Amino acid sequence: MSGHGIRFRVNANLCLKDPQMTEYGQKLLSSSIHLFDELGFEKFTFKKLAISIESREASIYRYFENKHKLLLWLTNWYWEWVNYLIDLNIRNIDDPERKLKIVLHNIVNASTESPLTEYINENILHKVIIKESTKAYHIHNIDDENRLGYFSSYKELVQKVATVISSVSPKYPYSRMLASSLFEMANNQIYFAEHLPQLTDISCKKDQYIELEKALNFMTMKLLKE
Amino acid sequence: MSGHGIRFRVNANLCLKDPQMTEYGQKLLSSSIHLFDELGFEKFTFKKLAISIESREASIYRYFENKHKLLLWLTNWYWEWVNYLIDLNIRNIDDPERKLKIVLHNIVNASTESPLTEYINENILHKVIIKESTKAYHIHNIDDENRLGYFSSYKELVQKVATVISSVSPKYPYSRMLASSLFEMANNQIYFAEHLPQLTDISCKKDQYIELEKALNFMTMKLLKE
DNA sequence: TAAGCGAAGATAGTAATACTATCCCTAATT
DNA sequence: AATTAGGGATAGTATTACTATCTTCGCTTA
Numbered sequence: 001m002s003g004h005g006i007r008f009r010v011n012a013n014l015c016l017k018d019p020q021m022t023e024y025g026q027k028l029l030s031s032s033i034h035l036f037d038e039l040g041f042e043k044f045t046f047k048k049l050a051i052s053i054e055s056r057e058a059s060i061y062r063y064f065e066n067k068h069k070l071l072l073w074l075t076n077w078y079w080e081w082v083n084y085l086i087d088l089n090i091r092n093i094d095d096p097e098r099k100l101k102i103v104l105h106n107i108v109n110a111s112t113e114s115p116l117t118e119y120i121n122e123n124i125l126h127k128v129i130i131k132e133s134t135k136a137y138h139i140h141n142i143d144d145e146n147r148l149g150y151f152s153s154y155k156e157l158v159q160k161v162a163t164v165i166s167s168v169s170p171k172y173p174y175s176r177m178l179a180s181s182l183f184e185m186a187n188n189q190i191y192f193a194e195h196l197p198q199l200t201d202i203s204c205k206k207d208q209y210i211e212l213e214k215a216l217n218f219m220t221m222k223l224l225k226e
Numbered sequence: 227m228s229g230h231g232i233r234f235r236v237n238a239n240l241c242l243k244d245p246q247m248t249e250y251g252q253k254l255l256s257s258s259i260h261l262f263d264e265l266g267f268e269k270f271t272f273k274k275l276a277i278s279i280e281s282r283e284a285s286i287y288r289y290f291e292n293k294h295k296l297l298l299w300l301t302n303w304y305w306e307w308v309n310y311l312i313d314l315n316i317r318n319i320d321d322p323e324r325k326l327k328i329v330l331h332n333i334v335n336a337s338t339e340s341p342l343t344e345y346i347n348e349n350i351l352h353k354v355i356i357k358e359s360t361k362a363y364h365i366h367n368i369d370d371e372n373r374l375g376y377f378s379s380y381k382e383l384v385q386k387v388a389t390v391i392s393s394v395s396p397k398y399p400y401s402r403m404l405a406s407s408l409f410e411m412a413n414n415q416i417y418f419a420e421h422l423p424q425l426t427d428i429s430c431k432k433d434q435y436i437e438l439e440k441a442l443n444f445m446t447m448k449l450l451k452e
Numbered sequence: 453t454a455a456g457c458g459a460a461g462a463t464a465g466t467a468a469t470a471c472t473a474t475c476c477c478t479a480a481t482t
Numbered sequence: 483a484a485t486t487a488g489g490g491a492t493a494g495t496a497t498t499a500c501t502a503t504c505t506t507c508g509c510t511t512a
Contacts, residue, residue, distance in 0.1 A: 045469065
């Protein structure tokens with residue numbers, strides 16, 4: 001069963017053994033996404049994960065050193081996946097502005113694409129990313145982990161979007177800041193819409209992010225207009 | 227010694243006893259800010275805090291139920307403080323655009339104002355807010371805590387800024403989204419500048435956020451121009 | 453001056469967490 | 483037929499996140 005669908009290159013130091021390569025690892029990934037969603041990062045433990053896949057704590061530790069690295073692994077997988085989707089969808093598009101609109105669509109709606117793998121539920125992973133991904137990089141030893149390349153997927157993705165932004169408006173002086181802010185805003189505003197609605201103007205119905213996409217489009221285009 | 231300087235109204239349910247009112251409580255606050263900064267939220271424990279103020283774990287628990295509520299308390303204090311500074315500085319200003327520029331200045335540079343209390347080091351608290359505050363509201367029981375009013379300081383602050391935005395440009399359709407994004411961006415971009423510089427265009431020298439303020443001004447004014 | 457009280461000190465103890473270690477079993481290579 | 487990698491099973495440890503209880507000290511107030 002293993003090797004089904006697409007596999008992404010996630011920094012090898014984030015795991016002790018590539019979970020995408022074994023059935024056990026795929027079950028681990030699949031269950032961990034559901035469990036992060038149900039429990040949140042703080043209440044999530046390897047013990048509970050082991051129980052949910054009818055295995056043992058010690059076996060989980062053979063794949064991941066700790067839950068932080070597991071979350072980081074999933075986060076990287078997510079960014080690789082968004083990167084892949086963007087590449088796929090802007091291929092053969094020449095108009096920069098059209099390209100940027102597609103990028104925005106993919107940032108917001110990645111999870112509504114048709115699923116690529118059996119063992120990763122992109123929809124639930126997206127929810128986990130929205131709620132928990134910030135904890136993957138707001139950590140005390142950020143500089144060490146950055147040096148080890150644990151954030152390279154995100155950095156590449158932001159760089160790609162910044163390049164598209166620059167192709168629309170070569171003189172815009174804050175392309176990378178805008179790019180990273182678009183990703184952060186997308187996640188944040190969805191979270192606010194659901195939990196702290198006074199902090200946003202948009203609302204999200206049934207995981208439909210139409211208003212958010214419209215708002216980000218409006219904002220981006222206004223910023224980049226000469 | 228207690229009762230010195232300004233005291234802010236922080237949601238009373240976040241603590242068991244107001245730490246601002248006793249010398250012990252003030253020492254607790256002061257030390258916790260330093261310790262959050264040194265250790266990060268994850269490695270911070272009440273045991274270590276007790277040692278650092280030469281007290282006992284059990285005594286800390288008489289003020290705060292857990293470290294999450296302590297962080298939330300500090301976060302609320304911070305937002306109350308920024309709110310106070312904004313009020314103070316836009317008083318007597320009539321021109322909306324001028325008002326907004328002052329607001330942006332305060333969002334970015336709050337911590338460089340002259341200190342208000344002996345027991346809270348605003349500069350270090352600002353660093354803690356940048357690194358840890360997102361963990362105060364990315365929690366599993368967010369809806370319960372929101373219902374208890376644990377985020378009201380932030381919501382009021384965002385509402386205040388949204389009102390200023392609307393006074394500059396009454397037709398702008400995303401004033402609250404812009405307001406909350408300004409706060410989130412300010413923290414994020416400072417964090418990126420220091421730790422993940424590829425994700426931003428700005429740099430921060432010696433806790434001077436001139437470039438960031440300029441960028442936020444540029445962005446905001448461009449968005450609100452007719 | 454004594455009684456009473458609250459705040460914090462001191463000491464214990466517990467359940468859960470985050471691991472590490474070791475030994476065993478089995479199924480697939482070689 | 484022998485080896486070995488993957489995972490199962492069990493055990494154990496240090497730390498964390500609390501809770502409980504009993505004592506002491508200093509301040510009111512009667």
